[in-house]
Amino acid sequence: MLFAQGIMILTLLLMVTGRTPIYLTAITGSFLAAVAAGFPLAGKADVTIQKLVNGGLNSVIADMTGVLMLIGIMQATGFLDVIIKKIMEVGSKLGGAPGITAAGSLVAGIIGALTGFTQPAVTAPITGPAATKLGMDPHKTAGLAAHAGHFGNFAGFTHPTQVAVIATAAIGFGVINVVGAITGISIILFSYYRLSKEMKGKEISAEQMAELKKTLESESDISFGKAVIPFACFILGFVLGYPVFVVGVLCAIATMILGKSQLAEGESAMMKGVEKIATPLVATVGFLFMSGVMNKIGLVKTIADALGPVVVAAPIVMMTVVSSIAGFLTQSNAAAAAIVVPFLQVVLSLGADPLTAAIAAAGSSAVWQYYLTGGPVAALSTAVAVVPGAELKKANAFQRPAMVFGFLVLCCCVAVVNMFA
Numbered sequence: 517m518l519f520a521q522g523i524m525i526l527t528l529l530l531m532v533t534g535r536t537p538i539y540l541t542a543i544t545g546s547f548l549a550a551v552a553a554g555f556p557l558a559g560k561a562d563v564t565i566q567k568l569v570n571g572g573l574n575s576v577i578a579d580m581t582g583v584l585m586l587i588g589i590m591q592a593t594g595f596l597d598v599i600i601k602k603i604m605e606v607g608s609k610l611g612g613a614p615g616i617t618a619a620g621s622l623v624a625g626i627i628g629a630l631t632g633f634t635q636p637a638v639t640a641p642i643t644g645p646a647a648t649k650l651g652m653d654p655h656k657t658a659g660l661a662a663h664a665g666h667f668g669n670f671a672g673f674t675h676p677t678q679v680a681v682i683a684t685a686a687i688g689f690g691v692i693n694v695v696g697a698i699t700g701i702s703i704i705l706f707s708y709y710r711l712s713k714e715m716k717g718k719e720i721s722a723e724q725m726a727e728l729k730k731t732l733e734s735e736s737d738i739s740f741g742k743a744v745i746p747f748a749c750f751i752l753g754f755v756l757g758y759p760v761f762v763v764g765v766l767c768a769i770a771t772m773i774l775g776k777s778q779l780a781e782g783e784s785a786m787m788k789g790v791e792k793i794a795t796p797l798v799a800t801v802g803f804l805f806m807s808g809v810m811n812k813i814g815l816v817k818t819i820a821d822a823l824g825p826v827v828v829a830a831p832i833v834m835m836t837v838v839s840s841i842a843g844f845l846t847q848s849n850a851a852a853a854a855i856v857v858p859f860l861q862v863v864l865s866l867g868a869d870p871l872t873a874a875i876a877a878a879g880s881s882a883v884w885q886y887y888l889t890g891g892p893v894a895a896l897s898t899a900v901a902v903v904p905g906a907e908l909k910k911a912n913a914f915q916r917p918a919m920v921f922g923f924l925v926l927c928c929c930v931a932v933v934n935m936f937a
Contacts, residue, residue, distance in 0.1 A: 517553055517814050519552050520550070520552040520553035520813040521549070521813055521815045521818060523545060523548050523552055524545065524806075524809065525815070526545070527541060527542065527548075527549065527854075528854045528855070528858065529854075531545075531851060531853075531854035532845075532855060538799075539798050539802045542802045542803060542805075542854070543806070546568075546802075546805050546806040546809040546810075547565065547809075551565075553809075553812070553813045555812070563812050568805055568808040568809055568812065569801070571805065571808045572800065572803075572804035572808070573801065576679050576682055576683050576688070577797060577800060579760035580673055580674050580679065580797070581761060582759075582760050582761035582762065582764025582768075583630055583673045584630070584631065584674070585765055585768045585786040585787075585789050586746065586747075586765075586768040586771065586789070587630050587631060587789045588785045588786045588787070588788045588789015588790065589772055589777070589782055589786050590743075590746065590747070590768075590771055591785070592775075592777070592785030592788070593738075593771055593772075593774075593775030593785075594743075594775070595738060595744075595746065595771055595774075598739075598740055598743040599740065599743050599744055600623045600639065602740045602744075603619050603622065604616055604619045604620050604623060604642065604643060606619065607622075608646075611712060612650060612715060613647040613648075613650035613651065613652040613715060614647070614660070614708050614711035614712045614715055615708070615712075616643050616646055616647055617644070617647045617657055617660045617661055617708075617711075618707070619643070620642065621636065621639070621660055621662070621663045621664045621667075622664070622667065623638075623639050623664075624636045624638050624639045624661070624664035624668070625663075625666070625668045625671070625704075626668075628665065628668020628669070628672060628675075629668045629671045629672030629673065629674075629693075629696075630672065630673060635664075635898060636661045636662045636664045636665070636895065636896075637898040637899060639664075640661040640662075640898070640899045640902045640903060641902040643661060644657055644658065644661060644899070644904070644906070645902075645904055647903075648905065651715065652714075652715060654903050654906040655905075655906050655907055655910035655914060656707070656711055656714075656911070656914045657906065658900045658906035658911040659707065659890075659896070659899075659912065659914040659915040660704070660708065660711060660915075661903065662890060662896040662898075662899040662900075662911070662915065663700075663703050663707060663915065663918065664704075665885075665895045666699065666700045666704075666882060666883060666886070666919075666922060667696070667699075667700025667701065667703075667704070668700075669696075669849050669882040669885075670696030670699055670878060670882040670883070671694075671696030673760070675849065675850075676799030676800065676803065676850055676853065677799075677849045677850055677852060677853040677856065677857075677881065677882075678692075678696075678849075679799065680799065680800060680803035680804065680807075680853055681853075681856065681857065681860060681877045681878040682874060682878075683800060683804055684804070684860055684861060684864075684874075685864065685871070685874035686870060687871050687874050689754070689760055690757065691875075691933065692874055692878065695875050695926070695929045695930075695933065696878070696879065698925065698929060699882075699922050699925055699926045700922070702922050702925040703883075703919060703921065703922035704918075706917065706922070707915070707918045710917075710918075738775075742774055746767040746768070746771040746774065747767070749763075749766075749767050750763055750767040753766075768782075768786050772786075799850070799853075803853055806857070807857055807858070807861060810858055810861065811861065815858070816858065816861045816862055817865070819858065819859070819862050820862045820865055820866060823862065827862060827863060827866055828866055831866055831867070831873065832863070832868060832869075832872055832873060832876050832934055834863065835859065835860065835873050835876040835877055836876040836880050836927065836930065837880075838855060838856070838859045839855075839856050839859070839876060839877050839879070839881045840880040840883075840884045840923070842855035842856050842880075842881050843880060843881030843883065843884035843885040846881075846885070847885055847886070847888055847889055848885055848891075849881050849882050856877050856878075857877075859877070860873060860874070863877075869933075869934060869937035872933050872934040872937050875926075875929065875930055876930050879929075879930075880926065883919055883922050883923045884919065884923070886912075886915065887915075887916060887919050889908075890908060890911065890915060896908060896912055899911070
């Protein structure tokens with residue numbers, strides 16, 4: 517067992533460094549640790565590798581499928597594009613250049629929350645040039661646009677770390693997504709408020725507003741009211757606690773009917789949406805297999821015994837601190853899972869409330885992952901590339917106060933949830 521624990525610790529260290537593929541490392545390392553522990557591949561034994569792998573087939577996978585089927589048909593019918601353009605149009609009317617950028621950031625975050633891959637460059641090519649033409653600083657424009665990742669990672673249904681945390685804590689979607697949305701929006705609003713103050717006094721000509729309106733006009737003849745019905749029904753069903761998979765499929769069928777799609781074409785679009793489940797599916801099964809192995813080889817107990825006195829005194833505080841450090845150092849919410857998931861198991865084994873612990877685990881790394889550089893792959897670097905004149909270091913420096921504010925909002929939410937646990 518000690519040798520198996522050593523293999524598992526080495527696996528976690530490799531995942532944290534990011535020098536090896538995260539998911540392959542998790543699965544391979546966990547398999548080798550299980551073999552070293554003497555667990556049979558299959559059979560009637562209490563613990564087998566087959567049973568540990570099957571333990572990774574969590575119910576959240578079904579929920580992800582329902583969400584992605586809805587997104588697939590909404591994209592195919594043009595409903596999603598109509599909603600995106602409308603949100604950005606409202607943002608521009610309410611807040612000019614900061615408003616359109618904040619709205620674009622929120623839209624990119626919502627897309628990321630539903631698909632598992634938050635990409636600010638989805639909306640930044642539209643909002644970035646428009647905002648800079650209206651006189652907004654390009655570095656700050658890119659910084660605000662890239663806040664989308666906070667919302668997408670923490671408020672969503674498909675990010676690998678979010679799903680792994682939810683499955684480990686056995687809580688299901690719901691309150692954690694609401695807290696994620698509150699945290700993500702608070703970060704976007706903080707930077708929006710700062711830029712709104714800076715833009716006061718800068719006049720925007722009628723010609724500039726007309727050009728901006730033209731940029732945001734949707735080419736579709738579908739009305740916003742029609743386009744938003746299926747999505748609004750999905751949110752309502754989700755809030756009421758109905759099965760996410762069933763609600764997603766029913767809303768997808770409603771979209772198909774409203775969009776006048778042929779049944780075969782509609783089903784094909786729904787299946788195309790499910791293609792996006794590949795990464796979160798592998799990550800969920802892999803991380804939960806890893807968690808099961810760590811439990812059975814005694815690594816979780818070893819860590820709990822070593823940290824017991826400190827964690828028992830303040831389990832949620834320690835979970836928040838550990839997740840924050842993991843996100844800050846790895847600069848990746850996915851890589852942070854190598855630290856977050858094992859420590860979450862420790863905290864849960866010592867009696868912490870599962871929901872509160874999950875919120876602290878998923879949220880802290882999601883907030884701090886962008887602090888040092890703005891994110892390694894699909895975050896600030898992609899927004900900077902499409903905003904004329906933007907520079908990464910200056911954009912990241914602008915982002916940091918909002919992240920600190922968002923973390924304080926998260927801590928308040930954790931305290932409130934823990935109070936009612």
